[in-house]
Amino acid sequence: MSTIVERVKKGMVASALSLVSGLVGAQAYPTQPIRFIVPYVPGGASDVAARLVTKDIKATTSLTAVIDNKPGAGAQIGTRFVAEAAPDGYTLGFFDNSFVINPALVGDKLPYDSTHGFKPVVELVKMPFILEVNKDVKANTLEEFVKLLKDNPGQFNYGSAGNGSPVHFAMEQFKHATKVDITHIAYKGGGPSLVGLVGGETQATMATVASSLQYMKNGRLKPLAVTGSKRLPELPEVPTFAELGYPEVDFSYSMGLFAPKDTPDSVIEWLSAAFNKELNREQTKAQLATAGFQVVGGLPQDYQAFIAAEIPRWKRFVNEVGVKIE
Structure with a gap:
């Protein structure tokens, strides 16, 4: 004992x-x-x-x-x-x-x-995403861009920060909701992805205000729509996906x-x-x-x-x- x-x-x-x-x-x-x-x-x-x-x-x-x-x-x-x-x-x-x-x-x-x-x-x-396209893409609205993609299936590319990145899945949400065919190009980070978009290697991406506002202000990228429930104060003229009929495109960066x-x-x-x-x-x-x-x-x-x-x-x-x- x-x-x-x-x-x-x-x-x-x-x-x-x-x-x-x-x-x-x-x-x-x-x-x-x-x-x-x-x-x-x-x-x-x-x-x-x-x-x-x-x-x-x-x-x-x-x-x-x-x-x-x-x-x-x-x-x-x-x-x-x-x-x-x-x-x-x-x-x-x-x-x-x-x-x-x-x-x-x-x-x-x-x-x-x-x-x-x-x-x-x-x-x-956290922060919403913005669907952005290169300045030379012949679309100034989401409706025009969706039509462009549907008229040219598989002919356009989007860039992301890599497989499994937030941008990758935000764009996949967009593809699924709009039923378009656009090819994924995986970069090694959001920075290189944006550089590729600005330089014309790709035609679209989902980006954040933090990383891309400068390119939108100087006209090298065009914003088409934002995720989330309300417009961004930095881009009050850009509608939400929900406003445009795609509420399921709601992916936000976290x-x-x-x-x-x-x-x-x-x-x-x-x-x-x-x-x-x-x-x-x-x-x-x-x-x-x-x-x-x-x-x-x-x-x-x-x-x-x-x-x-x-x-x-x-x-x-x-x-x-x-x-x-x-």
Whole structure:
């Protein structure tokens, strides 16, 4: 009996020491710069958003941010890097909708487990997409563009940030709703995709205000329609897809913060509080709004529930539409 009692006491002491150690670690965190992985090249919406939400975060927290772009394979390279990182809170990921799309598109070949391999921390920003065409495309309205595509099936291309990227699926929504045939060209990021569109390599894309407003202002790209329930204040003359009879084209860009699966809950809670505080700073909100982003924020469990619902949603879409990797 005494042996059992001694074992129980030892177990209780070990548990207490572990708890104290965890609390001390949480109080000390962070003690070094945090590496934030963006799975795209610089210049796209994810890169812009990541830099804006971390630019001044040290002013209100002890967090020093280092942005590390790791593009490739439709965001899988950077995402896998985070999945395999030490769960100590010093390697995190800024992931967009590709995180919930890739399980549907790639299936068992995905080199990480989207459902169990990460801890979602907080949804940071979202924004609608804009259907944009090259200035030389002979269409100035959505109706004209749809007619042009139907009259020339398979003769036009659209660019995206890669297979499984938000732009890829936003355009597939558009294709499905309008029943047009336009070919997907996958680039290694939103920046190169936009460059390809401006240069005439492709004729269309879905883009965000953050990444493409300059090209629309100088006339090199023409906006035709926006996703979402209302027009954008930056482009009040551009109608929504819903206004034009296509309410099912509703894909919006979303980006959030993720950590490796075994990251301590205390670290997750610290990060959530730190980023929510930063998102509520007037200067940060103004900078994000200027770039076209809408602040989200919220608790880790809110974002976890959102991600859990989005993964099966896009699996259903892939099965229904038959989206393929180009």
